[in-house]
Amino acid sequence: MTERRRHLVARLILLAFVVLAGLRLATLDYGAKISTNVIDLIPADEREPELHVLRTLANEQQARVVLLALSAPAAPPDKAADAFIATLAGDPSFAEVRRADDTAARDALGRFFFERSTDYLLPGWIERHRAEFAQTGRPDAEWTDWLAARTVDELDAYLHTPESAAFQDLIPSDPLLLLPRLASSARLAGGDTPADAGNVVRIWARIAASPLEPEGQQPVFATIDRALAAARAVTPETDLRWTGVNRFAAASESRIRSEISLLNTLSIAAVLLVSVMLIRRPWQVLHLLPIILCSLAGAWLAVTLVFDRLHILVFVIGALLTGAAIDYGFHLFLHADAHAGEGYGQKIRRVLRPLLLSCFTTVAGFGLLLMSELPLIRHLGVFVAAGLCTAVAAAVVYHAQYPGKPFVARQLPALPAGRRASVVWRGVVVLAALAAVAGVSRLHWHDDIRELEVPTPELDANDDAVNALFGQQDDRAIYLTGGDNLADARTRLDAFAAWHRERFPDAELAGAALMLPSPAAHAALPDRLRELGGFPDALRAELREHGYLPEAFAPFFNTWERTRAATPSDYDRLVAELRPLLVGPMSMLINEADGRVWFASISGHPPADEPPPPELQTVATNQLRTLNRLFGRYRASALRLSLIGLGVTGLAVVLLYGPRRGLRIYAIPVGACFVTFGVLGLAGATLNLFHLLGGFLGVCLSHDYAIFSAETRAPGKPPPVSIRLSALTTIASFGVLAFSQIPVIAALGVTVGLSVFTALAAVEIDAALRSRRHA
Amino acid sequence: MKFFRVIVLCLLALTSLSPALRAEREDVELIFASLHDNAPLRATFAEARFHPFRAVPIKLSGELRLDPAHGLSLHYVEPEETTLIVDDRGLLMRDARGRERVAPPDHRAQDSTRALLQLMRFDYRALLADFTLQDTYADGGWTFTFTPRDTDLSASLGTISVSGQADRVNTIVMAKSPRQRVEITVTDATPRAEFTADEIARYFR
Incomplete structure (x- = not known):
């Protein structure tokens, strides 16, 4: 092929690719394709209960709650709050709005339970006492008398508490204390707990759309702005503080978007800067830009073709591609002709072997990431592998147009190679090995899903402040118990309550369990009441003996007899009648979504490290804050994949270069990886999945340097300048990532940067040691 | 003429009563002022709760602390240790292990405790704004009976009677009916007590 024809073909290929990729990328619906929802980072078919809860809660009503606090300097702005609430309630972006101190819903629920306590509260009360009685080991014949005595003991104890004053009027109709216990539970649940609110009107609202979708963000913010304007029209000095998941989601999305453009721009700038500094005719570096x-276009094209939906983080982490892709351009443009008049075909065949081999090791490593459970890692695997393949192809095709214009690099000095220097370098290698061994044993791993987002300290502080105004306390643990249907979830709730009693005997557990009997307790009620035929008389006797006037309890005895004679109501109807009354914050107690039902329970103990056993299908919400356990599993899986990847690339190198040379090549990336983790361990860093991923990436990139170094090393000479340039540009691009505001991206940047730096140092030391031997 | 004489006598009687009434009111204000000045106050108390469904009252006892800035603290010692704190922020219950619960603002327990705080502050003018006052004097002592002007509060709280001598409160009775009432007997009162920082932290919020 003539040079002219080759140029033409190369230009046509590049042009065709650019046009096709440009058309595809220009017509993409980025809103539908790219997600900013952190939940999309986790597999859709993940069966872990905590993740199922998180998915449900993130998209359903729990996450749709918005807490708003209106204040004014002189007095609570009640009238302004009315105008504010009216504006929110009249807008379709809000599904429910109510004042937090509006007791109408709670009063309605209280009246409902007062009238229906035997349907809803009595079955659970009897079963709980039946279980206690079973533990005494007494014969069944004593059950009725035991229950009567226990009832009066509990009544006595309750009346001796100061808070009993509030319910003394109810006692004649409720000596079993069904309603006082429920009220106590409601207080623990905190739904009606006031805080030191000052001149604040607290408003609880639920938005109509998911807070993670655009409909749940800007329209809601606009409505809140309008509502505040309406409130200020009434009381001009009205101030608003509010919090909601949508604020965090919107802020995170906006920051991640700015991170993408900033990191990509800085990454390209850093790479070009290093190139400009090390290449004699800096403008030649512009030849690398098309590559x-x-x-990047190839990576975007592939990943958007292969996957339906991608998380935006893929493109943030994808900024690393710049540092890796530029390597192939360096290798081609810095490769001088072997001899005068070397043809293009000869030269490209000479360079192609190490070029393709280094590309293969990296692509093979990233290709293995396709087997990861985490979508983000799979997406990243395709993104980087496709980007590198495109880069090598683009480099070859682009270089075909300018084969006679090699870059002239500035020669960096080689490391000293004398005998004393050799001792020093060996000492450095030994020290690095010791650091690796000592540091790796100190590694501490912890994953936190929140590290996948940009931290928003000001929003966190605002969230804490608003939550404090709503009386939410950190000294309580919240559990969510799931089931395939309501009856199933309610049954599991009893199993969880039993575990909780055993694990936290002093902590009260509140929630829907007290409001709704389990299906078993509900079904057993008629038989239990038959068993307890003598209970009224036994209770009268006990009451009299303890100084009570049994005749004063006539309302209770009448209700008891009516219940015994009544036909029990259907369980589904029981649920259906209760659900409409659970509005506002109380609606959070029962959640139904995606064919699952979740009951919320609040415990009087602080959040504990120990999660409930998996078979209880219960998760503590503090588990949901980090998902450490789940990510720990993904980390283990990623480690397995990384080790397989290491094995595959190591095997390929050994097969191609023979055992001795292959192992020497292989030792550089693997050693660099160990030293990196050793340094991190000695520095006391807490590592996460992305450090592991970075380590793997570092190994893949370091392989390139080891291979090129082995292929192109001249006896007694320092490593080829292309390796130095490649490594330095990679360090520059990952150095940029290390400054990311997103913790996991910073982790990736630090790990890869350190790995590549160590690998470059190893290549240089290896060359220095070889120089001495050669000399 | 007879009728005229009756009118004159009545007028005379009224004019002769007026200074006495005025003096009594001044006495009430003086007593309130001296009771008000007792704060900070530390005392012990015994509480008897009479219920219409019990033949005998429920008895509780403990320590009472009143601080103008921090409110009223009822530290129940018997039958179980619990502290009730009533202040401008509402009602707080703290159990023996330090676990706290805040009662909702409309909680019925707040009615009596808030009234008790208002009463124990002995702010005469503030009390008269919310309660009607009836005062009686016998055997060198006094009894003030307060009835909430708010009818709902009156229905839930009943009346509050405070009895004492000079600047000491002896009993407080909150009565919804003769069979449903709470009697609090105050003893060992230390007026103008000095609360340590630890005491403030432990018994108030």
Whole structure:
């Protein structure tokens, strides 16, 4: 092929690719394709209960709650709050709005339970006492008398508490204390707990759309702005503080978007800066720009073709591609002709072997990431693998147009190679090995899903302040118990309550369990009441003996007899009648979504580290804050994949270069990886999944340097300049990532940057040691 | 003429009563002022709760602390240790292990405790704004009976009677009916007590 024809073909290929990729990327619906929802980072078919809860809660009503606090300097702005609430309630972006101190719903629920306590509260009360009685080991014949005595003991104890004053009027109709216990539970649940609110009107609202979707963000913010304007029209000095998941989601999305453009721009700038500094005719570096852009276009094209939905973080982490893709351009443009008049075909065949091999090791490593459970890692695998393949192809095709214009690099000095220097370098290697061994044993791993987002300290502080105004306390643990249907979930709730009693005997457990009997307790009620035929008389006797006037309890005895004679109501009807009354914050007690039902329970103990056993299908919400357990599993899986990847690339190198040379090549990336983790361990860093991923990436990139170094090393010479340039540009691009505001991206940047730096140092030391031997 | 004489006598009687009434009111204000000045106050108390469904009252006892800034603290010692704190922020219950619960603002327990705080502050003018006052004097002592002006509060709280001598409160009775009432007997009162920082932290919020 003539040079002219080759140029033409190369330009046509590049042009065709750019046009096709450009058309595809220009017509993409980015809103539908790219997600900013952190939940989308986790597999859709994940069966872990905590994740199922998180998915449900993130998209359903729990996450739709918005807490708003209106205040004014002189007095609570009640009239302004009315105008504010009216505006919110009249807008379709809000599904429910109510004042937090509006007791109408709670009063309605209280009246309902007062009238229906035997349907809803009595079955659970009897079963709980039946279980206690069973533990005494007494014969069944004593059950009725035991229950009567226990009832009066509990009544006595309750009346001796100061808070009993509030319910003394109810006692004649409720000596079993069904309603006082329920009220106590409601107080623990905190739904009606006031805080030191000052001149604040607290408003609880639920938005109509998911807070993670655009409909749940800007329209809601606009409505709140309008509502505040309406409130200020009434009381001009009205101030508003509010919090909601949508605020965090919107802030995170906006920051991640700015991170993408900033990191990509800085990454390209850093790479070009390093290149400009090390290449004699800096403008030649512009030849590398098409390769980087083609690589990024190829990566975007592939990943958007292969996957229906991608998380935006893929593109943030994808900024690393710049540092890796540029390597191929360096290798081609810095490769001088072997001899005068070397043809393009000869030269490209000479360079192609190490070029393709280094590309293969990296692509193979990233290709293995496709087997990961985490979608983000799979997406990243395709993104980087496709980007690197495009980069190598673009480099070859682009270079075909300018084969006679090699870059002239500035020669960096080689490391000293004398005898004393050799001792020093060996000492450095030994020290690095010791640091690796000592540091790796100190590694501490912890994953936190929140590290996948940009921290928003000001929103966190605002959230804490608003939550405090709503009386939410950190000294309580919240549990969510799930089931395939309501009856199933309610049955599991009893199993969880039993575990909780055993694990936290002093902590009260409140929630829907007290409001709704289990299906078993509900079904057993008629038989239990038959068993307890003598209970009224036994109770009268006990009451009299303890100084009570049994005749004063006539309302209770009448209700008891009516219940015994009544036909029991259907369980589904029981649920259906209760549900409409659970509005406002109380609606959070029962959640139904995606064919699952979740009951919320609040415990009087602080959040504990120990999660409930998996078979209880119960998760503590503090588990949901980090998902450490789940990510720990993903980390283990990623480690397995990384080790397989290491094995595959190691095997390929050994097969291609023979055992001795292959192992020497292989030792550089693996050693660099160990030293990196050793340094991190010695520095006391807490590592996460992305450090592991970074380590793996570092190994793949370091392989390139080891292979090129082995292929192109001249006896007694320092490593080829292309390796130094590649490594330095990679360090520059990952150095940029290390400054990311997103903790996991920073983790990735630090790990890869350190790995590549160590690998470059190893290549340089290896060359220095070889120089001495050669000399 | 007879009728005229009756009118004159009545007028005379009224004019002769007026200074006495005025003096009594001044006495009430003086007593309130001296009771008000007792704060900070530390005392012990015994509480008897009479219920219409019990033949005998329920008895509780403990320590009472009143501080103008921090409110009223009822530290129940018998039958179980619990502290009730009533202040401008509402009602707080703290159990022996330090676990706290805040009662909702409309909670019925707040009615009596808030009234008790208002009463124990002995702010005469503030009390008259919310309660009607009836005062009686016998055997060198006094009894003030307060009835909430708010009818709902009156229905839930009944009346509050405070009895004492000079600047000491002896009993407080909150009565919804003769069979449903709470009697609090105050003893060992230390007026103008000095609360340590630890005491404030432990018994108030």
